[in-house]
Amino acid sequence: MPKYLEYDYVVVGAGIAGCATSYFLSEHSDSVLLVDKNEKVTFGASGAAGAFLSPLLGKDNAFKSLITKSLKFSTQFYKSLKNDLLTNCGVCRIPKNQEDRDKFESYKTSMDFEYEEMGDGYFFPIGSQVNPSDICEYLTKDINTKLNYEINDLKQNEDDNSWIINNEIKAKDIILTTGADTRLIKEKYFNIRAVWGQKIDVSSTSKPNINYHKECSISKAIPYKDDLYKVSLGATHHRFDCDKDICNYCVEVANINSCSRCYKSDMVDADSLKLISLANDIIPIDNVNVLDVKIGARASSLDYFPMVGKLVDSAKSIEAYPHILNGSFIKEENLKMIENLHVINGVGGRGFVLSPYLAKSLVDNIINEKELDSNITTYRLFKRWAKRLKNKKK
Template identity: 60%
Template sequence: MLKEYEYIIVGAGIAGCSTAYFLSKHSDSILLLDRNCDLAQGASGAAGAFLSPLLGKPNKFKDLVTKAIKFSTQFYLENTPKEITNCGVVRIPKNQEDEKKFQSYKPYMDFEYEQMEGGYYFDIGSQVNSYNICKVLAKDVEKLFKYEAKDIEKKDGFWIINNELKAKNLILTTGADISLIGEDYFNIRAVWGQKIDIYTSTQTTKNYHKECSLSHSTFIEEKNNYLTSIGATHHRIDEDLNICNHCLNSFKNESSYSKQRANEDCEKLISLANDIKKLDDVEVCDIKIGPRASSLDYFPMVGQLIDSKTTIDKYPHLVNGSHVKDEMLSKYDNLYVLNGVGGRGYVLSPFLAKQLVDNILDKNELEDEIKVHRMFKRWVKKSKITK
């Protein structure tokens, strides 16, 4: 007998945990599973977890991030007040060209700011404790770790995983690993990120962002030093997506993300942080890495998956550039995704998870910019598929 759930969520990073949180308000039949040994062991654990405004002239992506940071900041303050530090952030231009851009952005700032320390200080800037946030959000749902979802199939109205689990609704929040999806239009690229925690005798009272992000510090009595985080997104490289935060000691020398690479990145991050604020007596105490999932247009991908083969069979003229309404596209029944949050996972995920759950339960329409449909439409126009 297969164990049955109303909802199974595959992937226990911030996207999966946020989705679990909102679903848990409506159902007690939820399973959150992950191939790693705990929550937030991939990109979500390697995130600096900074909530920082996106600067720029008006565009749809900036609008999305602005709405998300307002929502998620308030969400964390209300639901996880012990895990968020609202200390503000100083955004510092990297060079003169960057400074000119900042000047041109001034009329379009979405948040109040003041000039400070060679940059622009935003009071809304925050940092959250990535692991503890995920732990709090997922506390009311059943969890299954060290479980690899290798195969999914639809049978008799249920989604079957590994012929062992069954779900009325399946939600994939798997980040850079999209092997379960099997749709060519669902194109996610892995951009590796690294976060390090350091002890230093230098105190920082705010977050900073220049070429990397440098966090506010916490005084650790037993070390008689301050604990500070440094993080950045980098390295568009091909690498084993199974690599997680516990893999550093098992890296092979020939791996492109070897221990040597990780150590070199530590040195680079410390150098970049010193360009923001001089850090004295630095001791690295933790390294975390993970592949951050980004779509080709940088927007996230949310909602029901499009069945490309069935859709093209029904509307072969799509490959010639013709259009059909979104509601006419064939979808996989009760199969949903939340993916492509990139380096802004802790900003975007609660905001998007709320919309996804409202879409699943109440059929609330998702915004066009985040729907999976857009990627299918672009892909099918470029495809050489013929009926």
């Protein structure tokens, strides 16, 4: 019988979702381990994020309500950690064109946050920004970590539903926060789109004193050296037509910033020039020099809602309720779930807004069995997948 390193909870993935989940779990247990294939926390999508905290504008609906709750929670959460982790300077949201401006006007009756008109745009005092690595390093400063660690084998112990990682680590519960890299999730209904993005830090003689957002985002300037300031510009959007069943290299590689299979150097250069051009369409960014480039694959679901909680075991559920394939409705609580396996995924481009709220919700669900919002559970994905299976059998 092999001797394992044993933990109550192992969180896989050290982006903002994994770091926040580890933090909230550590309030209930001293037996938490955070693992990641990278040598540091906050590589991948979280490291490439602009980490802007900004309201979602639009008519009232379930998705907007989720973003509003998350923004309120996450802003207060970051403030509560340490005074200098959150830069609350406000954001000016600028319509892209007349059609966009008309939409903004129609949204005024549905605004969830204070705002005032500013030039061509609308200024929201709640607009903020965090530094991705600073936040994640702070959240995990007291957490056991195992970095630069690749998981090649994950299997469940049938006796007690615990999980064995690489025949070395045993966990009562596993929480997967691996974003676009879904190798460890075997369920076919769990469908993730990788939306690639690039963020750049530049030096400039310009000194924006608030955040801006139009077709790209501009951060408030911070002193760099001499008469120069550092400004973050983000982010671009790319989808590659890769067949993930043949090659999933780009989301599996540890450091995508050194990968050139899809995100080639000419694309990096073109995206940097594009971001600088888009920024100058908002305010002048003078005497620009690119200091740093970060690239990552944001994980988005097909309906844009995140995915949180346990996974439905599709094979066991269909075996128990074969009439699912005839379109019959089955209550979520009656389905067969994969025990002691949880996920947070599909946070898209709003990871630093959504993740703390989702992590707290998931930990409350695991520890106190507090019910999750039905809009974010994986049940919705399984229902749609089963319906498609039914249609294929016709």
